[in-house]
Amino acid sequence: MKRKYLGKTDLNLPVVSVGGAAFSDIYGSFNEARAIHFIRDCLFRGSNYIDTGFWYGQGTSEAVIGKAVEEVHRNAFYLGTKVGRYEKDIYKMFDYSAERSIACVDSSLQRLGVKYVDLIQVHDVSFGDFDVILRETLPALQKVVDAGKARYIGIADYDLDLMKAIVEESEVPIAAVLSYAKSTLLDNRLEEYIPYFKSRGVGVINAAPTGMGLLTNSGPQLWHPASAEIKSLCRQAGIICKRRRVELAQLATWFSLQTDADTTVCGLNCLDQLKDVTRVLEEGLRYEEKSVLRELQLRYFNRGTLHWDKVELQRYKARMAAMPHPQE
Template sequence: MSLPSTFVSNFHDENVVKKMKYSIFGDTGMQVSKLSLGCAEFSSIYGDYSEDNCKATLIKSLKSGINYLDTAYWYGQNTSQEVLGRCLKDVPRSSYYLATKVGRYEQDPKEMFDFSSEKTRWCLENNLKTLGVDYIDVIQIHDIEFAPSIEYLIENTLPVLDEARKKGIVKYIGVTGYPVSALKEIVEKSPIKIDMVLSYCRFNLVDDTLKDFIPFFKEKKMGIVNASGLNMGLLSNSGPQPWHPAQDEIKTACKKARDLCIENGTDLARLATYYIYNDPDIDTNLVGMKTLGQLDSNLDVLFNGITQKEKEILEEVKKGFVDLKVKHWEGVELEKFKNSTLKYD
């Protein structure tokens, strides 16, 4: 196969890069790797991390053909961007696409979200400086369902991003969120071109809601990022963080799947990633990785698939989710947020 435009001859491992699968990202012309690196774990949001391990994981990811990196101010309150910026210091800028976000900031609910034009301009400047780059490939509005309204984003946030795009500070504009219907709504209503969507936890072994919306996004020639195919840790042998918002019914079903895998000496994460990697409609699957072990496991599944025994266990795991009455937690976090003391100016 031909090498992607991000290939740098004196940096990449050509033989490994040739194994990587790439997709054309909407009508952007970007050739994105089927597996991309989520850098939220370059912070303490998913537990302890080592900057040395993060850097080693990043460098090997890039040399292996992964070329799409995603971060945000929200991940560790700028920590992820700070760590990523240091790790990228000596990496050729042309060897990767860099995606980050505006709109979500502090842990305190009163300061968590700000989609105003002023804060958006500040965040753009901060992100560029922190990451140590002259431009951002994809700038995204972070978790749009928490904005005062879709109209607010269209009137305040998107014009700032469009202005930055015209200046060349950013190349493409995207939106992220948990309710896929909200992503569709803003694309339908916005007079400003939106180039991509990032949907998280909505295409995996438990919930495949994203699939219902893919024809719409494809018709609009948009790039599609499927983030957190492990359902923010639910579909892993280690389990989720204590703050995970899923209902008990979902957590219980995932624990049964986890126990089944452990009993059979199998990693639930391998089965979950195999499931998402084999879908042809997803441009890239964003997976959080902060160790070489996590990276090697993901590359192994992507390049080599899983064993026959693992496929049999996967079928058993899938049966455990068929009769779930609740398959997502849409509205749970939003309701909690609305009950907080946050006020918009």
């Protein structure tokens, strides 16, 4: 597995990393025993950075990963997790306070069965107050680093401009940004921001190359925030791929891997998927795959940037505004 250093850190990450959301109910049911074996296969094959967070199954993903690595030497793998996004209950979904952030790290370490994580990230910063994140969350995570419970601090979000602003304003060093669904056939804006982040010594983690399941033959989960128009377009692309015996996720992942990010987090759940991703990374696309990709780019993915900017945030704010104030 090819490797790159994450920004100015000493984390020498694989170009293809493992996304922990797959080890929860976010993308449907999963088999814990198979997930554990798969994670161990990934580590053995050199894909040894695993990115997770409490939000993925409200701790389920962290617990599964913890079981998978419990007999693996700690120096053989890298772990990243997150604070800030928690429960499905809308009132308890987000909390960026210092107290909750520090407590979350402690509970994550317990589930993961480790003494430290390599990267602790603020999850979905769009949903927090900008000043709270700068003055409370990030300083709390600096205390976590100072205590030896994490090595580096990062931020994760869909909004590239917001992450750029936090990097510029934060007094706490930001080692990495995690951008998801912004290096895809639909929306390739991450490429425009990478030079800025690298100029600041900030590592770039590229996640969700399939746009959280949009760019797959099977299509996304019902919760996906993209518009009906975007989903329809991707569904048509998937139909063509099925007819040509090609997997749309393979084409999308290959495209995403062309970015200059330090690592790409892929939502894999079986060894065959890891082998397929490794194959396109090392060998590129086959003739038929190249032909189908050209067709899809001409027919569907030539309409400018297709995105769901602010959609989730606006829905969250609307729900909060419509909800009665919870009883004390």
